[in-house]
Amino acid sequence: MKKLTIALFAAGLLLMGQTVYAQDSTKQTTEAVVVDSSDADMSIEEMIGNEDMAELAEMAAEDIGMHQELKNKFIEGDxxxxxxxxxxxxxxxxxxxxxxxxxTRSEVNTKKLLSDIEKKVESSDVEGAKTICRNTRGPVASVCYQGLMHINESAEDIERSIISYGTVLTSRLERGCSxxxxxxxxxxxxxxxxxxxxxxxxxxxxxxxxxxxxxxxxxxxxxxxxxxxxxxxxxxxxxxxxxxxxxxxxxxxTQMEEGAINLMDIFAKVKAKSEK
Missing domain, CATH: 1.20.58 (Methane Monooxygenase Hydroxylase; Chain G, domain 1)
Structure with missing residues (x-):
């Protein structure tokens, strides 16, 4: 409520300032318009001057702008x-x-994602790690999910699966580039x-x-x-x-490759702890 009152007060001051400025401008315009009757028959060129007329013409030409110039060239080029x-x-x-x-939407915080996955895997909550990957957009999460799907297999099989799926994800990223x-x-x-x-x-x-x-x-x-x-x-x-x-x-x-390497390190660390 306090902010609203301050905003209304500022708007009132701004409106008052604009009103005063408009009145001053009107007064100045009225004083400038009043001229002697002997000057009524003078032409615009005589009142303004030839040099001023040339400057006005130059300013008017500059006001055409780049957009109009491009339009003209477009028409001239057929x-x-x-x-x-x-x-x-x-x-x-x-x-x-x-x-x-x-x-842009596919980019995620890879370090945070891998940290969350590592906590879940260390606590033997593989399904929780999969849920994190499913709820995270981007190819890095998809690669990690693919690795979690084969967590009970050998390291070679996990790496082969990740590489194959990474190729598919890369082709998706490059879709439309051709x-x-x-x-x-x-x-x-x-x-x-x-x-x-x-x-x-x-x-x-x-x-x-x-x-x-x-x-x-x-x-x-x-x-x-x-x-x-x-x-x-x-x-x-x-x-x-x-x-x-x-x-x-x-x-x-690069993020996919780093994520895959870190995921394999997480799996190796967890397996080493379980064997002990």
Whole structure:
């Protein structure tokens, strides 16, 4: 209740400040608008000045922004070919984001997980250790669960089972990466396709006009170069995301290997204690 009162009081002060500022601004605007009647017939250029008009025009041009510039280049590069590059970018980013979310959710605190499993195994509560693995997401917990399933077998059989199941989990982690690589390869290829088509358009126009004009050649060359640039940019963007995904996969694979090694050490320690 106290926090709510303070928040309402602060909001009231802010509202009062805005009201006073609005009144002052209105007053200043009214004073600035009042001019002599002799100045009423002056043009805007004469009142502002040519230099100020040039600065305003430059500021207006800058306000177009990068988004409008990209839109213009997209249209100049012929939407028929640029749309294909854009579709590849969207599909590639969707695959990358899906993999990043999946891999991020698969990461767990490996040390804590193995510590909990070790406590359960030392107290001969194998089912409790399995329950911990089932309730923990990620490939590390799955590898540990696979080892606990064969805890009564020999060390060689346990290791063989863990390695085989680890291969399956690694393939799950890499699911969709081949499609990302395909998008990386397709994007510049589509750009080069636009380049070839743009060159063909230029030569067709030269043939139709019967004369080599810089204007005719420039139009086709522009389409060619813009599509190539966008194709390479898309490939570079997807390559960065792909490398990030690969780094996450390598990290999880390393955690799986460390978890398997530590789990085998836990089994060996427990068996040594039981034999004594």
């Amino acid at each position: 939407p028929r070919y640029m749309s294909l590059v854009a579709i590849v970018l969207i599909i590639g980013l969707a695959l990358c984001i899906e993999r990043i979310i999946y891999l 499609w990302i690589k395909l998008c990386i390869a397709i994007a510049p290829s589509l750009g080069f396709l636009g380049t070839v088509i743009g060159m063909v358009m230029a030569f067709d126009q030269i043939q139709a006009e019967g004369d080599i004009s810089p204007t005719i050649v420039a139009e086709g060359m522009k389409v060619a170069l813009i599509t190539t640039i966008f194709g390479i940019i898309v490939a570079l963007i997807l390559q960065v995301f792909y490398n990030f995904v690969n780094s996450r996969i390598d990290r999880l694979t």
